[in-house]
Amino acid sequence: MTPDLSVALGRLRLRNPVMVAAGTFGYGLDYRDLVDLTQLGAIVTKSLTLAPRMGNPPPRVAETPAGMLNAIGLQNDGVEAFILETLPRLREYGTPIVASVAGETIEEYVQVAMKLSRAEGVAALELNLSCPNQARGGMEYGVHPELTAQVVAAVRQATDLPLIAKLSPNVGDITPIAQAAVQAGADILCLINTVLGVAVDARTRQFRLASKVGGLSGPAVKPIALYHLWRVRQSLPETPLIGVGGISSVDDALEFILLGAHAVQIGTANYVQPTLAQEVAQGLAAYLQENGIDSVTAIRGTVR
Amino acid sequence: MTRYELPAMVVEHRRRGANLYELILHAPPIAQGATPGQFVMLRPMRTHAPLWRRPYSILRANPDKGVFSILYSVQSAFTELLSLKPIGSTVQTLGPLGSYFQPVRSARRHILVAGGVGAPPLCFFAARLAPTLQSGEQILILEGARRADLLVGMDEFRALGAEVRVATDDGSKGYKGYVTSLLEMALNEPIESAVYACGPNRMLQAVAQLCTARGVPCQISLDAPMPCGTGVCLGCAVKVNTPDGGAWYKRACTEGPVFWAEEVVWE
Numbered sequence A: 001m002t003p004d005l006s007v008a009l010g011r012l013r014l015r016n017p018v019m020v021a022a023g024t025f026g027y028g029l030d031y032r033d034l035v036d037l038t039q040l041g042a043i044v045t046k047s048l049t050l051a052p053r054m055g056n057p058p059p060r061v062a063e064t065p066a067g068m069l070n071a072i073g074l075q076n077d078g079v080e081a082f083i084l085e086t087l088p089r090l091r092e093y094g095t096p097i098v099a100s101v102a103g104e105t106i107e108e109y110v111q112v113a114m115k116l117s118r119a120e121g122v123a124a125l126e127l128n129l130s131c132p133n134q135a136r137g138g139m140e141y142g143v144h145p146e147l148t149a150q151v152v153a154a155v156r157q158a159t160d161l162p163l164i165a166k167l168s169p170n171v172g173d174i175t176p177i178a179q180a181a182v183q184a185g186a187d188i189l190c191l192i193n194t195v196l197g198v199a200v201d202a203r204t205r206q207f208r209l210a211s212k213v214g215g216l217s218g219p220a221v222k223p224i225a226l227y228h229l230w231r232v233r234q235s236l237p238e239t240p241l242i243g244v245g246g247i248s249s250v251d252d253a254l255e256f257i258l259l260g261a262h263a264v265q266i267g268t269a270n271y272v273q274p275t276l277a278q279e280v281a282q283g284l285a286a287y288l289q290e291n292g293i294d295s296v297t298a299i300r301g302t303v304r
Numbered sequence B: 001m002t003r004y005e006l007p008a009m010v011v012e013h014r015r016r017g018a019n020l021y022e023l024i025l026h027a028p029p030i031a032q033g034a035t036p037g038q039f040v041m042l043r044p045m046r047t048h049a050p051l052w053r054r055p056y057s058i059l060r061a062n063p064d065k066g067v068f069s070i071l072y073s074v075q076s077a078f079t080e081l082l083s084l085k086p087i088g089s090t091v092q093t094l095g096p097l098g099s100y101f102q103p104v105r106s107a108r109r110h111i112l113v114a115g116g117v118g119a120p121p122l123c124f125f126a127a128r129l130a131p132t133l134q135s136g137e138q139i140l141i142l143e144g145a146r147r148a149d150l151l152v153g154m155d156e157f158r159a160l161g162a163e164v165r166v167a168t169d170d171g172s173k174g175y176k177g178y179v180t181s182l183l184e185m186a187l188n189e190p191i192e193s194a195v196y197a198c199g200p201n202r203m204l205q206a207v208a209q210l211c212t213a214r215g216v217p218c219q220i221s222l223d224a225p226m227p228c229g230t231g232v233c234l235g236c237a238v239k240v241n242t243p244d245g246g247a248w249y250k251r252a253c254t255e256g257p258v259f260w261a262e263e264v265v266w267e
């Protein structure tokens, strides 16, 4: 018998637990020639803002040991362009579409969420809480329990869609923030976004990113992501969790699931191997079959 | 534009200079689709460090044999690993990618300006352009490098019978100085020219400025860090002028690497 890979994250039902992460798969259609989009658990879009955003000056990326720093600065064509140009074609594939919502102000998050909620074909919203808060000198919303609660509560009022809060790892203790997000109405938590970092070029004696500070992703961040996920799993045993950070193999995905993730997202690895998400989904099925386990939910959270 | 991802077999891997290698890969759809200026993303190994694949310009392509080659210099960990790939092994390959050089048919002289390891796409361009030239049309190659032994693709250029002028920083071959000085001299000659350039971004900026100041059509192939090479990460941003008088970032891997010089905003 083929093992059952389907998972339910509250109202969000996925045919398998392997999603692709925000900002690493374009708006969703970009890889349609290389990847079988119907084999993905869900597709998370690049984060969308109200107006088109130009993003940061280059260099925006730097390769680091087993990882990379990025400071893209939320470059995107804006939520309207996504709804008009991408969504109608993307929803044809039948794979759940999770729209990533970004904003510089709480009002912007709300506006973007409202537009996406009215559009046809969005399965859930994912709040990118790593956006710089303009009112607080560019600090991430997601490093502060009150700010997190304010964003989540405001968007909760504006949408009936399943709401995912994507948490920042750039905190000492993530559990108060996770709790604040859930109390404010988040149905699902996703963790982690990128880890703050810098890199210096010894030859030119300059920062390697024009914006100096960037977000670290890739295999190097996996233990950090697993740590935060494990902490949140203990403090919120009932909340569906999505694990993301450094996944580049079936075993990596299993680590998150064994620690209690309902689903996982593949990010940076998409750049190197666009077909990885579909291969990880197949690999999970093979792992379950080899071990005589009939569903992926049976192993979830079994490592405590 | 159709792109293909496949494990390409190494059919030849030979030394072409002190630190320079040519890698010939068997990948029929890529060899058939490749246009000069385009590149491939290579992943010779499944390592976490280096993490990214790397872009390499296509040096030549033989659609009948289904092979294409790249020319690379060993610089750091990635190219060291690449240089170890034996004949018969495979390299995960994605391509052909990006924009390409477009011959300016109104020009009488096509000036190809190559800086060091920027020569490969121009070798390919020259090879495809040469058989299409009308009478009175010619190709002029200007190539610069720090030293004579760092000049790349000279055999390819000479085989075409095109005129080649060389500049080296230390004067070990040809003109002593920058290749952009050779370009300035060439542009002063009274013949309607178009310029196609690939090399370090500093050189390309100088080339672009020389050409735009004179109204000479100019295409440049830019270098940028490329995490994905496929248009999804927005890491390879290049600032360009927009028709409405503003500016925006385009992707070097998708809308580029070849841009019209007047489009690019230098900062």
Ligand SMILES: Cc1cc2nc3c(=O)[nH]c(=O)nc-3n(C[C@H](O)[C@H](O)[C@H](O)COP(=O)(O)OP(=O)(O)OC[C@H]3O[C@@H](n4cnc5c(N)ncnc54)[C@H](O)[C@@H]3O)c2cc1C
Binding pocket: A200, A201, A202, A203, B039, B050, B054, B055, B056, B057, B058, B070, B071, B072, B073, B074, B075, B076, B077, B078, B079, B080, B117, B120, B121, B222, B223, B224, B225, B226, B257
């Ligand atoms: C469109 C395009 C086409 C290209 N075509 C070719 C081609 O045809 N042939 C070719 O040889 N290359 C080409 N390149 C460049 C190529 O992609 C690689 O960047 C190059 O091969 C170097 O790879 P590497 O990993 O060995 O060196 P890298 O590790 O990328 O290092 C490159 C250089 O930077 C230095 N460096 C390494 N780490 C750092 C650091 N942390 N900070 C500062 N400097 C550092 C290295 O010492 C080395 O000199 C192309 C690039 C682009 C964008």
Ligand SMILES: Cc1cc2nc3c(=O)[nH]c(=O)nc-3n(C[C@H](O)[C@H](O)[C@H](O)COP(=O)(O)O)c2cc1C
Binding pocket: A021, A022, A023, A024, A046, A047, A070, A072, A074, A100, A127, A128, A166, A192, A193, A194, A216, A217, A218, A219, A221, A244, A245, A246, A247, A265, A266, A267, A268, A269, B233, B235
């Ligand atoms: C270039 C780049 C762009 C990203 N853009 C976004 C984004 O727009 N919104 C978001 O929530 N996360 C974004 N992320 C973060 C990823 O979705 C993911 O949370 C993070 O990279 C960790 O996972 P990984 O190690 O598998 O990449 C981006 C990551 C990278 C590398």
Ligand code: FES
Binding pocket: B225, B226, B227, B228, B229, B230, B231, B232, B233, B234, B235, B236, B251, B252, B253, B254
């Ligand atoms: S390298 Fe990723 S968009 Fe160009």
